């Protein structure tokens with residue numbers, strides 16, 4: 001009997017030895033860990049990271065500023081670089097050494113949640129850079145029209161009464177409407193079913209990402225097929241948008257270069273880029289949803305963060321309102337007017353600095369072994385990120401960093417530092433939009449849209465919280481930061 005059991009005892013004894021040996025040989029082992037790093041115990045750290053990412057990242061940043069540390073996920077380690085010098089180094093690595101697409105694939109499981117286009121053919125990045133950004137001035141009147149229309153519908157404060165608004169969800173609706181006015185145009189940007197699909201897609205991607213990151217890799221495609229509704233959402237979106245695509249293709253064939261009133265929107269730019277490319281045409285809805293994913297939750301979270309500051313500290317309404325009123329009076333609702341709103345721009349940037357929508361940035365996958373200047377050796381296959389929120393909260397880079405100082409950046413601009421401190425400007429110390437080659441290409445559009453939304457609020461409403469002066473705490477889910485989704489902002493028609 002004893003003889004039969006011996007191999008089992010041997011295997012049981014060997015298992016921890018093998019685990020420890022592998023752990024000891026892993027080159028990542030030399031990078032300090034926040035939380036337990038021993039095999040199996042690291043799962044406790046991974047569990048802790050889901051609920052306490054903020055504390056863990058802050059602890060790592062304070063202990064290893066200027067260097068690196070790692071935090072555990074259920075299926076991998078994530079190496080976090082800390083401080084401007086290493087941000088600059090990560091930015092400089094070429095795409096054949098570190099990959100943005102594959103880095104986000106690892107964290108978002110984008111192959112399953114967003115579709116393969118994001119990895120295999122990310123042509124939307126150039127479309128956003130070359131078409132959307134260059135057309136901002138021309139497109140602004142449409143965005144403005146949609147913002148006005150959507151606010152009147154969702155926050156119709158006609159009388160002097162305060163009305164309670166479920167801020168995050170309403171901001172998401174308005175952002176979705178204003179963005180889709182430029183993505184698919186009228187009337188589709190007001191199609192309730194389409195907007196619901198676009199907004200919920202973000203929620204589904206995030207849910208899918210969490211589940212898939214906890215699923216062993218060999219089971220992921222099966223789990224994704226059962227639990228990720230990406231292909232269903234694409235089909236349903238297709239049912240709404242496909243007739244529009246067909247109509248445009250028909251007109252393109254008919255008029256070619258002589259199509260005088262050819263639409264100037266995202267769908268048309270994507271169609272132009274997809275012409276003659278069957279794969280692109282086949283995955284057009286996937287691409288449209290991917291762009292909505294990149295645009296909606298980022299922008300609606302950002303504008304809600306700023307709105308919460310405004311509602312918690314209404315003393316900032318007056319100086320902002322004065323600025324907006326003067327410039328709109330002089331220039332009208334133009335890109336030039338928005339660009340001159342330094343105070344509002346600063347308010348947005350400061351809100352992004354203290355809140356952010358993600359506590360890390362510059363997600364990359366190391367494709368080759370990397371040797372960083374602080375002596376860290378990062379093996380190929382490792383996911384790297386930069387600690388964003390801890391750096392944005394560091395007094396060395398932002399004096400009194402814990403304070404929300406809304407005009408911090410406009411004061412710097414007045415002191416002669418020009419455009420360096422604009423909301424859209426990235427730097428090694430300001431990475432809310434990333435930094436370098438893969439810095440968010442949609443940030444110029446987002447800045448215009450969000451400033452236009454806030455300017456509209458300032459001109460048309462008074463805002464406050466029920467508990468005056470108290471800004472609701474942000475919610476955290478691993479590295480993601482969301483303004484309290486249950487908070488209600490009180491709006492009333494502007495009184496003075």
Ligand code: HEM
Nearest residue numbers: 294295298299302362363432433434435438439440442446
């Ligand atoms: C306030 C709103 C936004 C924030 C905070 C934001 C933030 C970011 C960040 C942090 C990155 C990754 C940068 C990196 O890792 O280096 C990124 C990438 C990206 N963003 Fe945004 N974003 C916003 C709005 C938008 C909008 C409106 C669009 C589209 C119209 C967009 C499209 C993209 C795309 C396509 C990428 C990938 C870039 C690449 O592959 O090189 N974003 N964004």
